[in-house]
Amino acid sequence: MxxxxxxxxxxxxxxxxxxxxxxxxxxxxxxxxxxxxxxxxxxxEKTVPLTKGLSWQFYAKSCPSAESIIRKELKKIFKNDIAQAAGLLRLHFHDCFVQGCDGSVLLDGSASGPSEKDAPPNLTLRATAFKIINDLRALIHKKCGRVVSCADITALAARDSVFLVSNFF
Structure with a gap:
């Protein structure tokens, strides 16, 4: 059993x-x-869905060459000094962190008060990153007029910095 x-x-x-x-x-x-x-x-689908009112081609009519100008210039810069990519990304982060991406970190101070650039958290931002954004702004304004905002130039430069540097590794 x-x-x-x-x-x-x-x-x-x-x-x-x-x-x-x-x-x-x-x-x-x-x-x-x-x-x-x-x-x-x-x-x-290769693109991320956008919130109503936003567009991937915002400057397609007013400055269609904005993105290519930025990418072309950054390629030249990174051939000489790839570390500038980190400075541009950090500059964009500091611009966006507190009150959104408005380009305020790029502004110089005035008699009415110090600039965001001179605030203690921003004192260590690379001076070269500010110069690169200013040079990109000058190139885009020369080609298209003053239609592309400095905040957008900073955002595009940060995006392209990450993209271009990721191809080095």
């Missing part, structure tokens, strides 16, 4: 293991099928 009970228990455990293995196999197969079928549905 003991043997029959042991044999029955062993068979019950084997059945449970078999059911578990089958369930795992079905789960794995269904995962593989869903992943592989996703690859055949066509290309995924």
């Amino acid at each position: 003991v043997m029959a009970s042991s044999s029955s228990s062993s068979s019950s455990t084997s059945n449970k293991n078999l059911v578990l293995i089958i369930c795992c196999a079905v789960l794995i197969c269904s995962s593989i099928i869903s992943v592989s079928s996703a690859n055949f549905e066509g290309p995924a």
